[in-house]
Amino acid sequence: MVACVRELAPEPGYRENAPRVFLVGGFVRDELIGRVSKDVDLEVYGIAPERLETALADAFPGKMNVVGRAFGILKIFVEEGIDLDIAIPRRESKSGAGHKGFAISGDPLMAPQDALRRRDFTVNAIAADAVTGELVDPFGGAEDLRARILRVVDPRTFPDDPLRVYRALQLAARLELTVEPETIELMRGMVSRGDLAELSNERITEEIKKLLLKSARPSVGFVLARELGIIERDYPELHALIGTEQEKEWHPEGDVWIHSLMVIDQAAKIIRRPDAAFSEAEKIQVILGSLCHDLGKPPTTKVIGGRIRSRGHEEAGVAPTTSLLGRWTFGADALHACLAVVQDHLKPTMLYLSREKGELSDEQYVNAVRRLLKRIAPMSWQVFLAAAEADSRGRAFPDADTGPYPQGRLFRETVEKLQQDGEAMKSLLQGRDLLELGVAPGPDMGKIIEAVEEARDRGEIKTKEEAIELVKRLRS
Secondary structure (H helix, E strand, O other), rough: OHHHHOOOOOOOOHHOOOEEEEOOOOHHHHOOOOOOOEEEEEEEEEHHHHHHHHHHHHOOOOEEOHHHHHOOEEEEEEEOEEEEEEOOOOEHHHHOOOOOEEEEEEEOOOOOOHHHHOOEHHHHEEEEOOOOOOOOOOHHHHHHHHOEEEEEOOOOOOHHOHHHHHHHHHHHHHHHOOEOHHHHHHHHHHHOOOHHHOOOOOHHHHHHHHHHHHHHOOHHHHHHHHHOHHHHHOOOOHHOOOOOOOOOOOOOOOOOHHHHHHHHHHHHHHHOOOOOOHHHEEEEEHHHHHHHOOOOOHHHHHEEEOEEEEOOHHHHHHHHHHHHHOOOOOOHHHHHHHHHHHHOHHHHHHHHHHHHOOOOOOOHHHHHHHHHHHHHHHOOHHHHHHHHHHHOOOOOOOOOOOOHHHHHHHHHHHHHHHOOOOOOOOOOHHHHHHHOOOOOOOOOHHHHHHHHHHHHHHOOOOHHHHHHHHHHHHOO
């Protein structure tokens, strides 16, 4: 790509400007801190947009995407997972609300430092000559990276795009940066004015997704969101967690807000384990479920007998979870998974303890796990168990982070045995079996099958033959 541009003769209208290519944005930033980045952004100087497009189309036949042409961006597909974003340096001015409310004009004659001024934060406003490697860093981004500081480039133009506030949340978490005070005050003012109201749910979700997936400690972004006033203004479900006390015997870390932040950090750690095999969608479900798991505690928490209790918080969490996820666009599968975690996150531990105390036999434990798997289906049980483990580990106990998790081991072993037995997850009786027993087609069939499965889950029957005998007794 660089060779393609360098071979082009200077533009007739401005021969004194030899064509140059600069790496810009996140790629340069990540290189400076030793991280591998697959997002490669390039800016080409000294070439008119039409001429650049023609040259790239000739050099990369069938690999160029012009969908972003209106924003001055062309995409070149290199290989699976790697695309080049190629742009002419451009000027932007706010002309209306929303992310489309900008007047954009390409200007190949711009100086690199002028083009960099339109960027959000100094750590993203660094360019590197693609041939010589020479850095262009007019706003001190490299020094801010070394000092781990997040600072706006231009306080006058930063508010033009309120999405930059959400970008600050994920950048601070991903890069472990401290936001400098003037930048904090600028963003806090944008939040209090209601500037973020013009953002679409889709754009916000993309930044939340980066926060959840690309941060080793997503809690950093949520702490910053609280400091800026975003949690109080836009997320009442999360804000209610602040100050909701918990029984210190089980939660020495503090209130539900602190616990929830510790849990999402544990979830982020779990999905990064070498043996984890989660898809991107499943990783999101693990962390979102962890974030939502205790949303039902604020309305249910009471002092009973001198102890802090949150009885029924699992079911009470359904409404706030549905409300919170309704502001984002992660989809129906993510909502289903989060609701499953909210309603059943305590089950692995409760079932394990009941078995240890002798309240459940081995067979009853297996039946309870089977019943739980049916309830959360089609959600992955690995996702569910990861969120439950994150809840168990997200506490201020000395060994919470590294200690054993026997309830998870037993749950996993049980599920794997159930899956090996292909019949274990199927109903003991099917409709055709009931027809042979003289049951007429209709609603009664479903009720009978349900009654059979409930008896099976209670450990009263095990085999198809016993199920048939039960049906005979029920119909006699």
